[in-house]
Amino acid sequence: MASAAAVAVGGASMTQNILEQFERHLRQGRFFAKDDLVVAAVSTGVDSMVLLDLLQRLPKGQRPRLLVAHVNHELRAQSTVEESYLVEYCRRAGVALRVAHWPKADHPKHGVEEAARRFRYAFFKRLLVEYHASTVVTAHHANDLAETMLMKLTRGGQLDQLVGIRDRRPLGTGQLVRPLLAFTKDELYQYARERGLKWFEDQTNQELTVARNRYRHQIIPALKKENPQLIPHLLDYRAQLTELLSWRDQELNRLLATALVADRLQLAALKKLPPFQQTELLRYWLEEAGVVDLKDSLIGQLRHVLINPQKPQEHFELPGGQALVKNYGECWLENLNKLPSRQQKTAVYMVKLGQQYPIDKRQKLLVADTKSAFANADRVTEMWLSPDQLPLTLRPWQPGDRLRLKGGGHQPVHRVLIDQKVKTAARRSQLVLVDARGMVVWLVNRKWSWFDRPDDYRQRWQQLFIGITK
Known part of the structure; x- marks a missing residue:
């Protein structure tokens, strides 16, 4: 003591x-x-x-x-x-x-x-x-x-x-x-x-x-x-690394957008990249799709097969109950458990104030302009949004969805799900609340975006309360 x-x-x-x-x-x-x-x-x-x-x-x-x-x-x-x-x-x-x-x-x-x-x-x-x-x-x-x-x-x-x-x-x-x-x-x-x-x-x-x-x-x-000064230096390295990883993910997200057609990875686009970028893009794509526990050796093996013209058709079983299928110039993922896709399971809602929208079998989303509307809410968050951000939409997350970070950077939704070790089935049903510009406001029940507020935001922006009810 x-x-x-x-x-x-x-x-x-x-x-x-x-x-x-x-x-x-x-x-x-x-x-x-x-x-x-x-x-x-x-x-x-x-x-x-x-x-x-x-x-x-x-x-x-x-x-x-x-x-x-x-x-x-x-x-x-x-x-x-x-x-x-x-x-x-x-x-x-x-x-x-x-x-x-x-x-x-x-x-x-x-x-x-x-x-x-x-x-x-x-x-x-x-x-x-x-x-x-x-x-x-x-x-x-x-x-x-x-x-x-x-x-x-x-x-x-x-x-x-x-x-x-x-x-x-x-x-x-x-x-x-x-x-x-x-x-x-x-x-x-x-x-x-x-x-x-x-x-x-x-x-x-x-x-x-x-x-x-x-x-x-x-x-x-x-x-x-x-x-x-060891500890201050380590903290500085951490800050630098965080920014670099954010930049890397933005670049990989851009590359993936050019290489994907209808959820299928185009191998011609993959082959144009240097080997290091091929490996990183392949890992990024697989993780975004919910494949977990990817070892470096497995990624390397997949890359060599995908760029090898001598193996036009291949089939790999991956961790998490998925399979990678190569068919000549493209490859895609198939769920071995035959689970329905996110798009089949979940509807898209344009959010109206005061109405409730299903999150799952037990929870509903409610957006209101008064906190008193949340009599039975588990938790309520105050959010100020600019007029051009409204109306809000509740929908399944999509490849390319990103959260805005403090300082102006962005973090892909798939990276948040990976960092939080969200299981594959839960990823498929994950919802996002997006604004009228398509920017993610809330990765529901997981993470909020950061929006810089002008000095007069209380005069020009709208105060909303967003919460989950049962």
């Missing part, structure tokens, strides 16, 4: 600076609104105690309603002390608290860390449903991000994975947000000491039998001796 010392001279400015950065990051990210109920995952470690303090200190116009979620993993004797402290902290602060216990009898002999993680996130998902909450926030920080990037680099894989931890992702019926990724562990410790916060150190984080702990206590410290 550790506790704070007195605030050093000049320390208040450092604390205030972190708080201001935190407020600015939340405003720019639009992670949640002040009326939302946010579930804060708190372990009583320094990271999560700082996160809880920062959330409590947000200005009234930005501060959400809070529900603290704590998991007692029953792995250490100290866990009971930590739980008792957090109960008393929340009582004094007037913050709601839910605690879950992971019974010792449920602990596996091997893979305890991963099993504990699954238990935590299952608990968070239940809270989202039970309390109709929109967001879970966790205290992952810049050091966690650096560790993940180096672990991915060491293990190997696709370039996309080197981005590491993302600042938000879907979780159950809501989203998971990591608002501390811009802050280092040292900054969080300094903030906690200056604020006089109390926290507990988990001794299991010192065990070097865990891979992440070896990176944390051995590998990263050794690299920081070579360059103390």
